[in-house]
Amino acid sequence: MFVLVNLKAYPCDPVAVATAAHEVSESTGVRIAIAPQAAHLSAVADTGVETWVQHVSPVEHGSHTGSTLAEAAADAGAVGALLNHSENRLKLADLDASLDAAERVDFETIVCANDPDQIAAAAALGPDAVAVEPPELIGTGTPVSKADPDIVRDAVDAAAAVDASVDVLCGAGISTGEDLASAQDLGAEGVLLASGVAKADDPRAALEDLVDPVA
Amino acid sequence: MFVLVNLKAYPCDPVAVATAAHEVSESTGVRIAIAPQAAHLSAVADTGVETWVQHVSPVEHGSHTGSTLAEAAADAGAVGALLNHSENRLKLADLDASLDAAERVDFETIVCANDPDQIAAAAALGPDAVAVEPPELIGTGTPVSKADPDIVRDAVDAAAAVDASVDVLCGAGISTGEDLASAQDLGAEGVLLASGVAKADDPRAALEDLVDPVA
Amino acid sequence: MFVLVNLKAYPCDPVAVATAAHEVSESTGVRIAIAPQAAHLSAVADTGVETWVQHVSPVEHGSHTGSTLAEAAADAGAVGALLNHSENRLKLADLDASLDAAERVDFETIVCANDPDQIAAAAALGPDAVAVEPPELIGTGTPVSKADPDIVRDAVDAAAAVDASVDVLCGAGISTGEDLASAQDLGAEGVLLASGVAKADDPRAALEDLVDPVA
């Protein structure tokens, strides 16, 4: 199982969370990555944790003020990109171009989507993985794997029907080891979470609890 | 073959083009529809021509100032919706919601996309048809069927692999009967065009020439 | 006082509301205009009521699929344009271009804004009027003139400091004659409202009550 912790724009200490994630990953053998704000990428990558960027712009080098260029994210130590998060929805054509941008720098990619239809559409663009995140469950603490297990199974089936090489992750409401285990039971290859770790009083303990079933 | 004429925001007389399209359709038996500005929908529909809207908003009835509500387009006489045109690209989640909106009022739908990957993604959302429009050919007068026939064949294959019930139309650069015939040869079920008719000195003659090979 | 009723994408009968508005305006001498969906413009204008469009695109005639061209809105009978409503916020440069578009067809213009700073910015672009609409009050039924009278006074002052010829309207939460009277007392030249009329059981009665203090 792969665990990607999206720090969003939360008021957490990104280096502290990254350090904890790196140590928990090392001690348990579970793959854990951290996705900080672009401006925090190099500080997070310096902890040794696997570092992802929260978005890359659908552009190449050029006149693009205020963009998040894939090459700049790679320079800062990122090795993967989260795309089309529900808080940063992309146009279909831009999503395709952002995947091209990520590919230029050999980033691993995860595309978020709301439901099985959109998961199938995302899978058709050839990312490494897709993450199903019903918007109504994001940030609720109610895991999608419990609230709507069928949507996870349907997402796994929908992605497989389009491209069997695309993994499916489970997002929205994941916070405990039990959530992660049930995501795995439903066919997910990983989980995408945010507040459950980033806003935890003790991010290390939260991560240890999270990965316990697969450690 | 289905011919959809997108009037965009061109300085043409929408009623005159619609009237010509209706008459050519009636006299030749070829299905021709006109997609005017939303504000021109009722005037165009009054000519008797099949009328499409150029876009519908991904919303339901509610507080959405300045939107193009599917129900309002239907009230004005539209029976179909063009979505995700390269001049009006939608977010993946909004495209899915706009298709839901169109379905509420039983609109026929065509989703535009740049290339075979995006065609596959669009097809996964379940529209009636997709239209392949390489952006670099739009408005050039060079038909995609001539400039890049493989992209049309690949689009037909990509759509069929995802959902065999989704038709493929050929957009970008179509203006003559020869273009339409070659689109048909490549597996397209119709053509999407704009300036070739809307900016023609004689829209009726342009339409007659266009549909001649299939009339 | 000027009363502009924004029908948004509400499930009301736009022709019935427009007819009522026209009759109340005729019988009371109070200026009342209706802003329907673009697709409903011609049906609304046919009632004889003063008709506004809810938005115009920042473009000229050309390749702009899915836009709301000022000229098309004018063809359908609109004589004014609401711009930058909180449900349809525009980029500063586009707002300027939409005002240019509206000017091409001699539309009267109202630009919405959240607070006095943004009112001053909007006034600097030279619209006929600005409307102050604190987002937190929209649709609440609590009139801005009661909840936060200072924001209306400050908006009047802010607009006057930039351009004394720009009128200020009061939006957000207006529904009764009392609300309209207090808006007038605070220096507003009109009111912008929506649900108070469009979602009323009896739009005519709602309008009669609304304009009673100035009839």
Added chain:
Amino acid sequence: MFVLVNLKAYPCDPVAVATAAHEVSESTGVRIAIAPQAAHLSAVADTGVETWVQHVSPVEHGSHTGSTLAEAAADAGAVGALLNHSENRLKLADLDASLDAAERVDFETIVCANDPDQIAAAAALGPDAVAVEPPELIGTGTPVSKADPDIVRDAVDAAAAVDASVDVLCGAGISTGEDLASAQDLGAEGVLLASGVAKADDPRAALEDLVDPVA
């Protein structure tokens, strides 16, 4: 005179340009700042040069995946923010909120705008400075101060009429010392440039030439 070099998403070495800028600033006494990609902020700030971010998002701490949080930019060493660049136009309400965000972390702010009307609107929002950048001159090598000196004078007047404390910078096409001197003659307090330095074969020499008239 203040010189702000926007590195956009150019394929330059940001640390090399920043180092050169820092040294030229130190040796000449002219204030020079560098605005890199967000992911490059900390590497650029480590050179000692005054560091600006190319954009900040109109948000506070919270669920905003893929944003550019002002606090994160400040953590990485930025002390100023460029806003509303023509390649990253903001909605009026978001521009106001981005200025609030920049103020939270005591950033100095420059808001770009196309022409004197928009300069006045931008000035009304209370930034430290505005930069007039006619879009048609960006990247041309033709300085606005030569191509259209009146637009600079008018921008200076327009800003002063709204808020005399707001400085005006001259953007678009600036690359030489002569350009900088003429901007100063027209009343500008600084220049905003990009390719003239970032794409120069020798950025240090380009900067030395640029600041020579005021060194």
